[in-house]
Amino acid sequence: MSHAFRTLHQAMPIVAAALGRKFGVPVAVGGDEACTDGNSIQVPALPPQSELIPVAWGYLAHEAAHLRFTDFETYRQGASGSDPLTRSLLNILEDIRIERAIAAPYPGTRENLQAVCDHLSGRGALSPPKPDAHPAHVLTSYLLLHLRHRLLETASLAVSAHEAERVLRQVFPARTVHRLQGLLAEVGQLASTADAVDLAQRIRALLEEEKQSARAPSSGAGSASGQPDRNGQERPDESGQNATGTGGTDNQMPGGSVGAPLPADEQAAQGPTDPTAGQTSSGTPAGSPSGQGGGQDGGTPAGHNDPGSSTKPDSSTPSTSIPDAPHDALKTQAVSQTLNASDDDLPGDLFQQVRELLDAAGQGDSPCLLPRAEPFDGDPARGLRLLGVVQEESRRLRARLQGLVQASRLDRPQAFRHGPRLLPKRLYRAAVGDPRL
Structure with missing residues (x-):
């Protein structure tokens, strides 16, 4: 073990102990x-040139913040019995x-x-989620990146936070994202662990409300005697007829009503008698009003809607x-999937990844002692000469320092009563008439 290695290796306990105090x-x-056991923190000894040393100090600060500001009993009560x-x-x-807080x-x-976030970002552990990831992973990754960038001012996460928000808006409904961001505005005002528990439960309640509100309109639409479904089946046929130049309103009831289609037998009976449909199916030359694109010439019979005006809304719908x-x-299904997420669908604790990195880089049970005197491994004669030079310089510096003191x-x-300068310490004596200033 080299001298530099031992020096740095043995200095880590001093720095850690100083931070702990x-x-x-x-x-x-x-x-x-x-x-950490809730009372003390243990950090593995790292090699002196390890790039994880700044990460170890970040881990130490994070765990110290937990010990100082987290109410562990409230945290356990909020987490126990809760879903992932x-x-x-x-x-x-x-x-x-x-x-x-810290x-x-x-x-x-x-x-x-x-430094912890920078290191994890470089390893890809703090990358934005993919659009095809589990919705719960998208949501929690957005919270992690967005809050660390906005509230903790981690500049290295700016691009990732922006990309995570874009993916969030792509996966979840706009209303859900808007309401979620309203709740996230309260994160900066959290004053206790109980406040954090309450906000986490409110975010889940928001997702429950969004799930119920998305389910209510769909059930109401399906209970209307199935009429919207039949209209939805008719519209593609109408758009197809408009594309070929036929008037889509001739298959409707008199008066242009589109709410109640005719039965199949009546449509079959009425279809051949429809002059417009007959002309179109027989390939009538372009010259008839329907063959020239509909109601541009105003030749539509009374009682029928204008083909040009009636087919455009139907084809655009x-x-x-x-x-x-x-x-x-x-997007609605993404909300339900998020509520039903398991532990495997979530990204996991950020500092659990830090612990795993430190554990892997630790030096095991190798002794880590405080600095102490070490045996000299060089030439004794040369060492004595260097010692004499050092002692002589030390005596000279000691004498100069003693003289200055x-x-x-x-x-x-x-x-005195005269002179170019005033003594600030004696200015107060001017009030009693002492001229010696």
């Missing part, structure tokens, strides 16, 4: 596991709250915590409502 929690360095989604929401909200008296912890219906149904003690300025 600063945060008011006991800290131990050593072993091969990063953990609520537990994940509570963990994210409480992490944000305590990290903001950054107020100790601003330097922001840099350590941002499927293009706007029917293609969007599956997309809206998928003695001179400062013997330098006692006295006040």
Whole structure:
């Protein structure tokens, strides 16, 4: 083991102990596991050149914030008996709250915590979700990235947070996203663990409300005697007829009503007698009013709607409502899938990943001692010469320092009635008429 290696290796306990005293929690360095028992924090000993040393300080600050600001009994009560989604929401909200709380008296912890995010981002552990990911994963990833970027001011997560919001709006209904962001505005005002538990439960209740509100219109539409379904089946036929130049209103009842289609036998009987349909099916030359595009010449018989005006709304209705219906149904289904998510569908605790990284990089049970005198491995004669030079320089510096201290003690300025300068310490004596200033 080289001298530099031993020096850095043995300095880590000093830094960790200093941080522990600063945060008011006991800290131990050593072993091969990063953990906390609710009273103290243990950080594994890392190699001196390890890139995880800043991550270890961030982990230490995070766990110290838990020990100082988290009410573990309230947290356990809020998490026990809850579903995986609520537990994940509570963990994210409480992490944000305590990290903001510890950054107020100790601003330097922001840099350590941002180092954790930077390292995880470089490894891809804090990347934005994919559109085809589980909706619960999309939601919790958005919360994690958005809140850390906005409230903890982690600049490295700006792009990921923006992309996560785009995916969230792509997966969930716009109304749900709008209401969710309204609740997230309260995260900065969380003052206790109980507030975090309450907000996590309110976010889940919001998703429950969105699920019920999305289910209510669909059930009401399906109870209207099936009429919207039959209209939906007729509209593609009408649009197809309009594309070939036929008037879609001739198959309707007199007066242009589209609410009640004729029975199949009556349509079969009426179809051949329809002059417009007959002309179109027989290939009438372009010259008839229906063959030239409908009511542009105003030649529509009375009692029928204008083909140009009646077919355009019918042909546009499927293009706007029917293609969007599956997309809206998928967004509504995403809310239900989020509520029914399991632990495997969620990204997991961020600092659990940090623990795993520190555990893997730890040096096991290797002893980690405080600095102590070490045997000299070089040439003894050369070492003695260097020792003599050092001692001589030390004596010279000691003598100069002692002279400066003695001179400062013997330098006692006295006040006189004349001179170019005033003694600030004696200005108060001007009030009693003492001219020696």
